[in-house]
Amino acid sequence: MRWLLPHPVISAGLLAFWLMASRSVAPGPMLVGAIIALLGGWALTLLDPPKVRIRRPGLILQLAGRVFVDIIRSNLAVARIVLSRRLPRRTGFLHIPLALREPHALAVLACILTATPGTAWLEFDAEEGWLLIHVLDLIDEEEWVRIVKERYEAPLLEIFR
Numbered sequence: 206m207r208w209l210l211p212h213p214v215i216s217a218g219l220l221a222f223w224l225m226a227s228r229s230v231a232p233g234p235m236l237v238g239a240i241i242a243l244l245g246g247w248a249l250t251l252l253d254p255p256k257v258r259i260r261r262p263g264l265i266l267q268l269a270g271r272v273f274v275d276i277i278r279s280n281l282a283v284a285r286i287v288l289s290r291r292l293p294r295r296t297g298f299l300h301i302p303l304a305l306r307e308p309h310a311l312a313v314l315a316c317i318l319t320a321t322p323g324t325a326w327l328e329f330d331a332e333e334g335w336l337l338i339h340v341l342d343l344i345d346e347e348e349w350v351r352i353v354k355e356r357y358e359a360p361l362l363e364i365f366r
Contacts, residue, residue, distance in 0.1 A: 209243070211250040216242040257309050261363050268360045272317050275356070283322040286342055297343035298327070301336045301353050310365040317357055 210216055223238035224230055259265070286294055305311055314336075315326045323341035330336075340349055 212246040216246040310361040
């Protein structure tokens with residue numbers, strides 16, 4: 206059965222996504238979704254992704270809650286900056302040294318920083334271990350380094366070590 210569904214969670218997700226996108230569970234869309242789900246699972250097998258080791262799964266929910274709150278706060282802050290022309294703003298680029306090296310943890314950090322309004326992941330140097338981000342309202346560089354390292358990197362190190 207493993208040869209048919211090498212990645213059952215991915216295949217189920219693809220099928221669910223297809224059915225939601227087509228807004229139908231009729232036989233036609235269900236058949237097309239099943240084919241896409243099978244092909245997607247097989248394609249992922251060809252990529253041969255490394256296995257993920259999660260050490261502290263409970264911390265994932267805590268991090269997700271923290272990210273959710275941070276995204277809401279950032280949305281409000283960015284809206285205030287954009288709508289108020291008089292507020293001074295200093296955009297800038299920031300280098301942050303990271304201890305993270307695990308590819309999955311780096312991918313999660315990239316998603317967090319890119320999904321948070323006002324910040325964008327620009328570059329990561331794997332050899333030297335620094336991250337370059339762009340910040341819309343860069344008031345205190347040390348505060349941004351602390352936020353990334355303590356709020357996001359530290360939990361990711363615990364989750365993926």
